[in-house]
Amino acid sequence: MKRHYLAAALAVPLALAACAAPPEETPEAEADPCGSARYTHLIGQTSPTITVPEGQAYRIAREDEPMTMELIQERLTFMFDRRGELLSVSCS
Known part of the structure; x- marks a missing residue:
């Protein structure tokens, strides 16, 4: 009988963990995956100095x-x- 209680005690936390929703990305991150919003203030400038983080394509x-x-x-x-x-600056 003790095994049934032990199995039930372990099953409840596992079941609750399985129901937890995965973290969703924010709409802003989906709309701007490359970070183009950081450069919109440069639009309209002639020959602006642009610094891109290392590793950024x-x-x-x-x-x-x-x-x-x-x-x-x-x-x-x-x-x-x-x-x-x-x-313009865009993700593409």
Whole structure:
């Protein structure tokens, strides 16, 4: 009879742990996986000084030049016009 009590005593905490929901990512993290919001204050500036954290994937593109279209959500893309004005910063 003692084994049944022991099994029941162990089953309850395990059952409760299984019901716990996994932590969800915030909508902000999903919408900005590369951290592009940190650079929005530079939009409109000509030849801004941009410092990217070490290990952060990024690319610099010109609006009228071809670029690859693969989607890499963790990569920053800085889009400039011909005069060097920063037009946009996005995750791609």
